[in-house]
Amino acid sequence: GENVEQHPSTLSVQEGDSAVIKCTYSDSASNYFPWYKQELGKGPQLIIDIRSNVGEKKDQRIAVTLNKTAKHFSLHITETQPEDSAVYFCAAMGSSNTGKLIFGQGTTLQVKP
């Protein structure tokens, strides 16, 4: 079945710096790649997503890139702020077309003021 690997598991940056989180997936037929942010005590919330027919997508300070050949995708956060501190999850939707999302292991991002 689909497998998603996420790195790093923890990331600490200074406020204003950029943060990059990387994920690889195993199923070459995967076609949807969302990123979720989870704040303490809450459920994950979608922050950005990308589909397999697009190489890059931006939304203000966040961007996602997708390399289908290498089967990896990345989340980029620029000008980080303390409120960006959270756990971030990447996910991939497999080829079975059932809506199943397979998640990476998560990255704890700490932005130091």
Add this chain to the structure above:
Amino acid sequence: NAGVTQTPKFQVLKTGQSMTLQCAQDMNHEYMSWYRQDPGMGLRLIHYSVGAGITDQGEVPNGYNVSRSTTEDFPLRLLSAAPSQTSVYFCASSWTPGSNTEAFFGQGTRLTVV
């Protein structure tokens, strides 16, 4: 708009006890799923449903049962709780299966089995 509602928020069970985690959504979503979240392991899919009357197993289904009698509700049953089931459980829903749309998550249920 309530979105996805999970109850209870916290629960402590003794080994061997049974219980049902409730999940309800008011967005008329067809697709619903249950995940468990453990440190360092991300969110792992337990069971999912692509519509009323249809359920299927995810990555870690053992020890859990589900049913989907209505579009709105998707309860998760633990028949005989084990300490290995101590975890945070999340329910999620999305519009239609395979349509690549946003999944909305509940606030989670923190379950401890002693």
